[in-house]
Amino acid sequence: MDSWWTHAVIYQIYPRSFMDANGDGIGDLAGIRARLDYLAWLGVDAIWLSPIYPSPMADFGYDVADYTDVDPQYGTLAEFDARQIRVLLDFVPNHTSDRHPWFVESRSSRDNPKRHWYIWRDAAFLDGGVPCTPPGSSLAGAPTSRSASSRSRPPNNWLSNFGGSAWQWDEATGQYYYHAFLEEQPDLNWRNPRVEAAMFDVLRFWLARGVDGFRVDVLWHLIKDEQFRDNPPNPAYRPGMSPYQSLLASFSADRPEIHALVMRMRRVLGEFGDRLLLGEIYLPIERLVTYYGPEGPAAHVPFNFQLIQLPWTATTIGVAVEAYERALPGGAAAAWVLGNHDKPRVARRLGAGQARVAAMLLLTLRGTPTIYNGDELGLVGVVRPAPESLDPKGRTLPGFSRDAGRTPMQWDASANAGFTTGGPWLPVQPDFARVNVAVERDDPRSMLSLHRRLLQLRRTDVALARGIYTPAHRGDCVVAFGREFEEQRRVVALNFSSDVQRVVLEGGVGGRVLLSTHLDRSDAVSGEVLLRPDEGVIVAVEERRRSPRPA
Ligand code: GLC
Ligand code: CA
DSSP states (O other): OOOTTTTOOEEEEOGGGTOOSSSSSSOOHHHHHHTHHHHHHHTOSEEEEOOOSOOOOTTTTSSOSOTTSOOTTTOOHHHHHTOOSEEEEEEOOSBOOTTSHHHHHHTTOTTOTTGGGBOEEOOHHHHHSSOSSOTTSTTTTOOOSSSGGGGGOOSSOOBOTTSSBSEEEETTTTEEEEOSSOTTSOBBOTTSHHHHHHHHHHHHHHHHTTOOEEEETTGGGSSOOTTOOOOOBOTTOOBTBOGGGGBOOTTTSSOTTHHHHHHHHHHHHHTTSSOEEEEOOOOOHHHHGGGGOTTOSTTEEEEEOHHHHSOOOHHHHHHHHHHHHHHSOTTOOBEEBSOOTTSOOHHHHHHHHHHHHHHHHHHHSSBOOEEETTGGGTOOOOOOOGGGOOSHHHHHSTTOOOGGGGOOOOOSSSGGGGSOSSOOSSOOOTTTTTSSHHHHHTOTTSHHHHHHHHHHHHHHOHHHHHOEEEEEEEOSSEEEEEEEETTEEEEEEEEOSSSOEEEEOGGGOEEEEEEETTSOOOOEEESEEEEOTTOEEEEEEOOSSOOOOOO
């Protein structure tokens, strides 16, 4: 039997930016509740909430100080319990906040029972008893005691995703701790069975409250190399890329032991029936598909970020989609996405015309897609000067701020786009009077109307909802593929260019356009379909084996 999520569309809400009900400029649960009608009207099946747990907000909630409560900025546990929609929570298992009581204990002394809940290591030269710098270098002769100079010799070369070494010196206990992200986000030690047990109980706490599953933050990071070997240089590194990418994360992530852990995690979800575990995993597809696990995909889907990461050309995207369909283990479906709170918005990357083509691709591919809140309006976000970055990544790595993809939802033409009656924590777009839910809802050709039509079609059209994927046509400018269920056949043809393109329907068959990204045609087609610039269409193809008409 299918799981609830097999054909579902997920909608990611970034709670800070969705809807503010109390005028403090920050979105909250009451705001989300007030907008549930909108989500029902739009036609999504479930929401994934970026973290709502108590947090000092050093990384806007991805630094969790208490896994089993709701931050007062967002609301209360009781409000959460009263939800009326399927919800996936964001599970952040790789690291806690440095203010989490576990870490407060862990750093209090070397023999604290929670010491090994985190990853503590001696300075490199203390480990082997030999200084690791050659004589004559500027560091030679540095004191070998627990002193400030130890800071210059972290245990290995691992880098933080947010810049600099991933090791933070702790003066009080004379050791380094590991943080793959901010120093305020110490990594948990998942090789410690007590950590696993405590974190699995966190899952059970929410599963027992009825959540429908989890999006798991940086799932491939959880287990690190037991020997803490240095990461090798990345031969593909080019200036302009984040310094983190100068090394390959060969030893700090995607270790073989992760798979058994993911299986155990899935089993915890299984204790509660049909729940979804959606993993955030940035890996090449041959590595990605291993996360479906040996027992089949019944309870686990890794996100596929290729539509975000690859150059937007018909050839590249066409090849990637087909390769992934081939690489997926039997019966598994993909979890495609076009954007999230970490990336520039799709309409900024591709422009308005191609963002519509991308929406059609996302919502017609086989699998469980996720829409990032605001992308259905065509939001582009607001890029602010680097020094003003509220995102900590933008402060340590100028140019890499994620603020622009996190600006508020735009609901109507009133002040602050109806997001808040106070001062929004990030600005709304200057054109919000034109680009908002109220205006786009009434415009039958808007980006919002396109999303709604695509979602309606996906819901009612069995070939699009459940059909197999068949490659149809690939060219320099067009991606086309089929979706087939029994006798029903659909062809999705997407023009990636700004020229007219002709797509031949296999076998010269005819059909009817069910939907165009331009939202202005439902014409009959015969043998081929002509695509205008930036146009995508879904064609219902006539049945191939029609019995001849009686004379
Ligand atoms: C994930 C989140 C990102 C966060 C990071 C650390 O990539 O999506 O927002 O900063 O993990 O938790
Ligand atoms: Ca608020």
